[in-house]
Amino acid sequence: MATLKxxxxxxxxxxxxxxxxxxxxxxxxxxxxxxxSRLPTLSLDISYFTIENFVSVIxxxxxxxxxxxxxxxxxxxxxxxxxxxxxxxxxxxxxRFRGKSTALYSYLIFSQVSGGFGVASLVALxxxxxxxxxxxxxxxxFLYVSGMVxxxxxxxxxxxxxxxxxxxxAAFVDGSSWWTLIFRVILPSSxxxxxxxxxxxxxxxxxxxxxxxxxxxxxxxVLMYKYVGAYTTYWNMFAATAILYAxxxxxxxxxxxxxxxxxxxxxxxx
Amino acid sequence: MNxxxxxxxxxxxxxxxxxxxxxxxxxGAISGIPKxxxxxxxxxxxxxxxxxxxxxxxxxxxxxxxVAVLTSGASLQxxxxxxxxxxxxxxxxFAGKLISSNDLLLLYGYHRFMRDYEWGYAAAFYLIVVMIxxxxxxxxxxxxxxxxxx
Numbered sequence: 304m305a306t307l308k309x310x311x312x313x314x315x316x317x318x319x320x321x322x323x324x325x326x327x328x329x330x331x332x333x334x335x336x337x338x339x340s341r342l343p344t345l346s347l348d349i350s351y352f353t354i355e356n357f358v359s360v361i362x363x364x365x366x367x368x369x370x371x372x373x374x375x376x377x378x379x380x381x382x383x384x385x386x387x388x389x390x391x392x393x394x395x396x397x398x399r400f401r402g403k404s405t406a407l408y409s410y411l412i413f414s415q416v417s418g419g420f421g422v423a424s425l426v427a428l429x430x431x432x433x434x435x436x437x438x439x440x441x442x443x444x445f446l447y448v449s450g451m452v453x454x455x456x457x458x459x460x461x462x463x464x465x466x467x468x469x470x471x472x473a474a475f476v477d478g479s480s481w482w483t484l485i486f487r488v489i490l491p492s493s494x495x496x497x498x499x500x501x502x503x504x505x506x507x508x509x510x511x512x513x514x515x516x517x518x519x520x521x522x523x524x525v526l527m528y529k530y531v532g533a534y535t536t537y538w539n540m541f542a543a544t545a546i547l548y549a550x551x552x553x554x555x556x557x558x559x560x561x562x563x564x565x566x567x568x569x570x571x572x573x
Numbered sequence: 574m575n576x577x578x579x580x581x582x583x584x585x586x587x588x589x590x591x592x593x594x595x596x597x598x599x600x601g602a603i604s605g606i607p608k609x610x611x612x613x614x615x616x617x618x619x620x621x622x623x624x625x626x627x628x629x630x631x632x633x634x635x636x637x638x639x640v641a642v643l644t645s646g647a648s649l650q651x652x653x654x655x656x657x658x659x660x661x662x663x664x665x666x667f668a669g670k671l672i673s674s675n676d677l678l679l680l681y682g683y684h685r686f687m688r689d690y691e692w693g694y695a696a697a698f699y700l701i702v703v704m705i706x707x708x709x710x711x712x713x714x715x716x717x718x719x720x721x722x723x
Binding site: 312326327330411412415416418419420422423424425426427429430512513528 | 646695696
């Protein structure tokens, strides 16, 4: 009797887990199968299998322009994020200065409501940049980086806190300069969180939609949005574009999964 | 399409987006429960149901509250999903304005700004939104951050 009950329970739990996983993966499977379909509708039908969608998407000039634009913006964002956030995090971790805790707490708060405050500041940003005639592709990476500063500074600061201060002191005792300390001691020992920071910055810029759409830059997400909003939507093309768009992020996650886990664990523990 | 249909669709998609985060954090909390506690409850004769509700749930309650606050905060700031999905749903007249029937908090101000060009109205509205979000931040700071639920 007891065994039967246990068996039924296990069956039930497995069914629940299976249905939850299926629900979660359903949209992904759907878009994946649609990308290989010859029909321009959303379908789970695999009898019209083809890879022509991918070929025609890659041959599409619009797609290639958007791809280049997105790559340039994301690359610039990664560079700027590393340039601005790493020294700031090190300073927050090691030095004492006026307004340090105020700055840290406001960063903390902004990292919680960045989405809401970000959209709220769009009005001011749009008017400001429009009136000053500053709307160009070059401002986009700066805007993205400014949105990433709060969260990533905390992440990196917590990691630097865990690097013992004695390391710095030992380096100074051995007669190293600031330059040597930063580039030979601190940065090599914090490769993992810096890699994670670069990946987060890349993913943030790669998938940012609201600002790019507002200013009318055709990065990849905006291009896909335009596909859906068009008069007739070729869903198989859309799905193929979506998969090509997701590939860099998937590859990054898979290669850096170990580092992401480590950095987030060390960063969150504090 | 009915306005409530799109509202339901937003909720489902937000849940779908929040699911991995909740799963990871709560799953981590559950696997962090010492095995001895579970075994002791089995020895004491607790069934599956009472073991779940009386032993496991109280132990992970703090994590669940933490996740609930964070997820509701993220959903309070939902903008992208309604905007991308159907731009706030079908139009209707409300309080003398032509608005989308599912203008969520942030989307309402965005539409006043982009559709009606009422920039001052949108700015004033967003000031109120900032106040509402400050209440959320206060709750988060008080009950999640300071209690060390991080």
